[in-house]
């Protein structure tokens with residue numbers, strides 16, 4: 179089974195249109211630069227881009243070729259870059275960079291997340307904005323909790339179950355999927371590791387990257403939101 183084929187089904191509970199409109203509102207309130215160039219880092223299947231492109235001149239970046247294949251079909255006129263957020267260099271600058279749905283956690287360590295934020299900051303014009311929706315801080319991640327979700331469509335059933343674990347500052351979990359289609363039922367496991375950073379640590383990563391930062395505990399989905407402004 180293709181690893182990302184069911185991503186949009188599994189996350190169909192997310193309201194990307196509403197999230198994108200909240201992002202657009204924040205940009206409207208905070209952006210100091212004049213342009214409309216926006217880069218969505220770790221853009222996945224391009225679902226925020228689908229809506230952001232109505233108001234901005236948008237590009238996307240992700241490390242996964244499979245995710246980008248889906249994003250390109252969804253957004254045929256948008257430029258996408260396959261690159262690692264930790265050390266990318268696109269040779270151009272943007273007014274806004276977004277990194278949403280906790281993707282920054284995949285940088286895993288404090289040092290690499292700092293590198294990712296520095297890379298994003300280097301791609302911002304003066305007065306530009308870096309908007310990051312974080313993964314959980316260490317005190318909010320509860321190891322030993324069990325989670326389940328079910329997709330129940332006539333020709334597709336997906337049961338996904340996982341237990342949350344932690345080792346030091348790394349949260350990790352295996353997503354166990356049972357996938358039923360008219361062709362048969364298959365089983366697959368997806369391993370994930372994401373770094374747990376405190377709010378103070380995240381803010382320091384922004385200021386170290388020449389960004390003045392504010393943190394909103396609610397954000398666009400309840401996971402919080404950092405908005406950094408490029409100061410130089």
Ligand SMILES: C[S@@+](CC[C@H](N)C(=O)[O-])C[C@H]1O[C@@H](n2cnc3c(N)ncnc32)[C@H](O)[C@@H]1O
Pocket residue numbers: 219220221222223224225226239240241242245261262263264277278279280281284285
């Ligand atoms: C939880 S998904 C979020 C995708 C999308 N932003 C969304 O809201 O649906 C995390 C994404 O981060 C990407 N990713 C993970 N590590 C990355 C890295 N080092 N550089 C760029 N993208 C990365 C994955 O390929 C995946 O598309």
